[in-house]
Structures are given as structure tokens and as C-alpha cells.
Amino acid sequence: MKMTRRRFIGAAAGAGFLLLRDPRSARTYAANETLGVALVGAGGRGTRFAETMPALERVTAVCDVDDHRAETGLRHLPEDIPYYHDFRVMLDERRDDIDAVVVSTPDHTHAVASAAAMQAGKHVLCEKPLTNTVREARTLRDLAREHGVATQMGNQGGASAAFREAVEILRGGHIGRIREVHIWNESAGPAVEEPPKGDDEAPGHLQWDLWLGPAASRPFLSPWLLWHRWRDFGTGQLGNWGTHTANLPFMALNINTLWEEQEPEPIRVEAKVEAVNRLSFPRWEIVEWHVPARPDWPPITITWHNGPAPDSRELLEDLMGRRLDWGDAGDEEWADWAGVLIVGAEGKLYANEHNTSYSLLPEDQFRDFAPPEPTLSSSPGHEQEWLEACRGGPSAISTFDYASPLTEFLLLGNVATQFPGALEYDPRACRIVNCAEANEALHRDYRDGWTL
Numbered sequence: 001m002k003m004t005r006r007r008f009i010g011a012a013a014g015a016g017f018l019l020l021r022d023p024r025s026a027r028t029y030a031a032n033e034t035l036g037v038a039l040v041g042a043g044g045r046g047t048r049f050a051e052t053m054p055a056l057e058r059v060t061a062v063c064d065v066d067d068h069r070a071e072t073g074l075r076h077l078p079e080d081i082p083y084y085h086d087f088r089v090m091l092d093e094r095r096d097d098i099d100a101v102v103v104s105t106p107d108h109t110h111a112v113a114s115a116a117a118m119q120a121g122k123h124v125l126c127e128k129p130l131t132n133t134v135r136e137a138r139t140l141r142d143l144a145r146e147h148g149v150a151t152q153m154g155n156q157g158g159a160s161a162a163f164r165e166a167v168e169i170l171r172g173g174h175i176g177r178i179r180e181v182h183i184w185n186e187s188a189g190p191a192v193e194e195p196p197k198g199d200d201e202a203p204g205h206l207q208w209d210l211w212l213g214p215a216a217s218r219p220f221l222s223p224w225l226l227w228h229r230w231r232d233f234g235t236g237q238l239g240n241w242g243t244h245t246a247n248l249p250f251m252a253l254n255i256n257t258l259w260e261e262q263e264p265e266p267i268r269v270e271a272k273v274e275a276v277n278r279l280s281f282p283r284w285e286i287v288e289w290h291v292p293a294r295p296d297w298p299p300i301t302i303t304w305h306n307g308p309a310p311d312s313r314e315l316l317e318d319l320m321g322r323r324l325d326w327g328d329a330g331d332e333e334w335a336d337w338a339g340v341l342i343v344g345a346e347g348k349l350y351a352n353e354h355n356t357s358y359s360l361l362p363e364d365q366f367r368d369f370a371p372p373e374p375t376l377s378s379s380p381g382h383e384q385e386w387l388e389a390c391r392g393g394p395s396a397i398s399t400f401d402y403a404s405p406l407t408e409f410l411l412l413g414n415v416a417t418q419f420p421g422a423l424e425y426d427p428r429a430c431r432i433v434n435c436a437e438a439n440e441a442l443h444r445d446y447r448d449g450w451t452l
Contacts, residue, residue: 035390036060036097038122040087040113041104042077043069045127049102049383051076056387060097063087067205085207087113091120098122100390104154108233109213111136115452118143118151123390125383127154129239130400130407134415135443138430139452141404152386152396153403155247157354159379163248165371166351166358170252172372175360176346181249181302182316185237185338185353186326188307189281191274192230196223214450229280232444235414236281237306241353242410245340247398248355249302252342256405257294259427265292266424266433267409271416272309278418284309287413290422304413319343320350321362415441 038061042050046064050073053059059077063084064070074083084090091098100123103113111131114124118140130153131137144151157163170178202208202220209217211225215232218224227233228240250256258264268290273282284307291300305312316324323329324336338353347365351358360366377394379385385396398406405427416423419438425431432439446452 033391034058035099035387038090038094038098038101038117039063039073039104040090040101040117041127042073043071044104046070046102046104047073047076049104050074052383053102056383057100061090061094063090065207065210068203086210088116091116091122095120100124100150100387103127106211106227106233107235107239108132108215108227111140111452112214112446112450114140115143118147118149121147121149123150123386124400125152125154125386126400128243128403129153129235129410130243130403131411132233132235132239133443134408134411135430136452137404137407137411141400143452144400150386150389150396151400151403152382152389153243153398153400153407154382155243155398155403155406156382157244157356158247158251158397159382159385160354160356161378162351162357163355164374164376164378166248166349166355167252167376168372168374169349169360170249170342174347174369174372175342175344175349177298178253178300178342178344180343181253181300181340182305182319182343183242183246183249183302183340184305184312184316185241185245186307186334187237187241187337188283189236189277189285190229191277191283192280193277195279196221212447214446216445217447231279231281231414234281235411238287238304238410238413239407241338242304242413243406244354245338245351246302246304246410247406248340248351248358249342250406250409251402253291253300254294254297255291255409256402258292259405259408261428264426264428266426267291267412268422268424269412269416270422271413273417276418281414282417283307285413285417286312287416289409289413316341319348 035057037053037057037059039046039049040063042062042064043066059081061082065085082094101117103110103126105113107129110126114126117124130140198221200221208220270288272286274284275282286309287304289302293299313324319341325331325334326337327334340351342349348361349358350361360369389396412425415438419435423432423438424434426433
């Protein structure tokens with residue numbers, strides 16, 4: 001059933017899972033051929049793609065479960081673009097008009113929307129974090145390989161010249177042997193201890209059942225819509241910002257290669273938290289990954305500091321050699337509210353939250369430093385990279401082959417904050433080998449009608 005963006009489709013709101021029949025393989029496109037792009041999510045983060053994608057390609061369908069929020073994006077699109085509430089219906093009915101799909105929904109529906117698109121033979125750009133759970137990330141990687149589609153996760157800092165230059169510096173050994181990495185984000189978790197209570201009624205503009213997607217069924221209560229607060233729907237600051245800030249060391253230090261080893265040593269991850277909270281995210285957390293050796297790289301420790309974690313700020317400032325600007329130091333403009341510090345035997349590299357700028361420390365030592373000759377190609381833009389890959393060009397920098405290990409690695413931290421002691425993760429098998437309960441937490445059950 002075709003509908004314009006102004007029409008309400010009641011049938012889609014209650015539709016069950018539609019089997020996507022005869023998925024076609026991703027095809028090669030001529031350099032000047034326009035792609036048909038569907039948007040899953042038009043409000044919130046989706047507004048950016050509703051605004052920018054029409055200048056790059058032809059938007060052929062759009063989907064959102066909240067008509068009010070969707071309007072912020074729909075105003076940038078032609079009136080006659082087909083509008084859906086259920087991405088499964090959209091993919092089934094508009095299959096011949098869609099070549100590629102952009103997913104920018106709350107975290108808990110990233111995997112099901114991306115999986116359905118790839119199973120229908122569509123290229124996919126999915127916003128960060130790639131998924132809500134560790135095993136969802138592994139499934140998306142495997143589906144991308146199976147269907148041969150072009151993929152990209154939305155950690156846009158990877159397109160910047162500074163990011164690629166910093167990768168070259170680290171790989172070139174210009175700060176010596178890497179000893180440790182520290183990643184931080186000043187913004188704390190909400191530490192909500194009780195689920196919302198009350199007797200709300202879902203507004204008419206919101207398809208509540210579709211908003212829930214694969215998550216456990218529950219009556220509508222407006223606090224659930226603050227989805228970043230809840231583990232059922234969000235991924236905390238590790239997923240929200242870690243996917244940006246940790247991208248540089250993860251790529252530069254070849255940590256993703258552990259996922260391809262036949263018999264890798266386990267990654268050990270351990271967390272300290274203010275209090276274990278399996279509903280929400282702790283007010284502060286320190287997560288430490290002990291990463292085994294990779295070819296040409298020794299073992300390394302990566303530490304995540306979030307919120308007012310005890311002694312973290314003092315440690316970071318000592319390593320940085322200055323106060324961190326958290327609104328109470330320096331220019332008092334929150335310039336250092338998040339970042340990454342990579343500590344080498346002969347110097348340090350500091351990058352901002354998106355990895356779009358960096359500096360070498362101590363500054364006096366590197367005042368006359370000349371960056372190495374580039375070996376990584378420059379980027380035409382994060383989305384443009386993906387669109388060129390859709391046409392058969394070079395793979396984008398953050399394909400699901402890369403983004404899945406990065407997502408698994410970070411979301412292991414969210415698992416570790418719920419269990420005491422060190423967890424040992426086999427990256428090849430996607431399995432925690434020393435704690436059965438934690439291994440079960442790598443994924444959760446889906447509601448009937450939803451599947452990967």
C-alpha cells in the first residue's frame with residue numbers, strides 16, 4: 001500500500017513481521033546513476049539525513065513511528081514521498097524503489113532495521129552505535145558478508161583529515177611503543193533505580209508497539225521515551241560517545257584484527273561502578289580492557305572513565321600535564337569534556353571526542369613535528385564514502401566488518417558493569433568464556449514478530 005507522508009497508515013501500526021521474499025543481490029551502479037535511498041527515522045538524528053541526503057541522492061521512501069517528531073525531517077522532503085510507520089512494510093512494498101537504507105532510530109531498533117534491509121539486498125548506513133547488544137553486532141557483520149552489500153556505521157569523525165593523520169602517526173611509531181590508552185566522558189549515567197510508574201496513554205501520533213520493536217512489551221509511559229536512560233533501549237555513554245572517541249585507538253592499534261585470528265587470546269574486561277544497575281546506567285564507571293598482542297603490536301590496556309569516577313580526573317590531568325576544562329578550568333568552555341589520550345614511550349597523542357582534532361604531547365617536544373606521508377586516502381565525506389561504495393567503489397572506512405568488532409568491544413563494557421570480576425571474551429566465538437550469566441547478557445530475547 002503506497003502512502004504519501006501526510007497519510008496515516010493504520011495497517012502498518014499493527015502489522016506483524018513480513019517475510020521479505022526473494023532478496024535481490026546488491027548490484028553495481030554506474031557512476032552517474034542516482035540511488036534510491038530510504039530513511040528509517042526522520043526525527044531526532046534522522047532529521048540530519050532528511051536534510052542532507054536529497055542533495056546527494058534520490059530519497060524514495062521514509063519511515064518513522066512518531067508523526068510529530070518526523071515532521072522536523074519531513075519538511076525537507078517532497079510532499080509525495082511515501083511515508084511509513086513500519087520499516088518492514090516499507091521494505092516489502094517499495095523494494096523496487098530502494099537501493100540503500102539509512103537507519104537512524106533509537107539504539108534498540110538499529111539491528112532489526114539494518115538486518116531486514118540487508119536481507120532484502122539493500123546497502124545500509126546505520127548510525128552509531130551499530131547495535132544495542134554484542135551479539136546483534138556480530139549478526140550484522142555476518143549478514144553484510146552474506147549479502148555482499150555496502151555498509152557504514154555513522155562514526156563521522158573517521159572521515160576527518162585529522163583522524164586519518166593521527167592513525168598514520170600512531171602506526172608509524174612516532175610516539176613510541178604504546179603503553180596505555182585512556183578514554184573519558186564527563187557526562188554521567190542517570191542511575192535510575194526504579195522503572196517508571198503511572199497510567200499514561202500513548203499519544204495518537206506515536207505508534208508505541210512499533211517504537212518498542214524487539215524490546216519486551218510494556219504499557220506506554222512517557223519516561224521510556226527518554227531511551228538513552230534505559231539499558232533496554234540505549235547503550236549509555238559507551239555506545240553514545242565511546243563509538244566516536246574510541247575509534248582512533250581501536251583502528252590505529254589494529255585491535256579489530258583479533259576478530260579474525262583462528263585462536264585469539266581472550267580480551268579481559270573488568271569494571272568498577274558506583275553501584276550495579278541493570279535497569280539504567282551507573283552514575284560513574286571505570287572499565288578496563290586488557291587487549292592481547294596482535295601482529296606487530298604488544299598487549300595494551302585501554303581504560304574508560306565516565307562521570308565523576310574516583311581519581312580519574314586527577315590521573316588524566318597528571319598524564320595530560322594540565323587541568324581538564326570541564327567548565328571549571330582553562331577557558332571554562334567544557335573543551336575537554338570527552339577525549340582520548342594515547343600514551344607512548346616517547347610521547348602522547350590527545351584527540352577530541354569525535355577524533356576530529358589531535359595534538360602531540362608534550363608540545364615543546366613536537367613543536368617542529370612533520371606528519372608522515374599519508375597512506376590512507378582522503379575522504380569525500382562519511383556519507384559520500386558509503387554512497388560511492390554502493391556503486392562498487394572502495395569500501396567505506398567504517399564498514400560493518402570493522403564497526404562490528406568496535407561495537408562488540410565497547411558494549412562488552414556495558415556487560416562488565418553488571419558483573420563483578422574480570423570477564424574473558426573470545427572475539428572469534430563471540431562468547432564470554434568464564435561467566436555463563438554474563439555470556440547470556442551479550443543478547444536478550446526478542447518479542448514475537450521480531451527477528452534478525
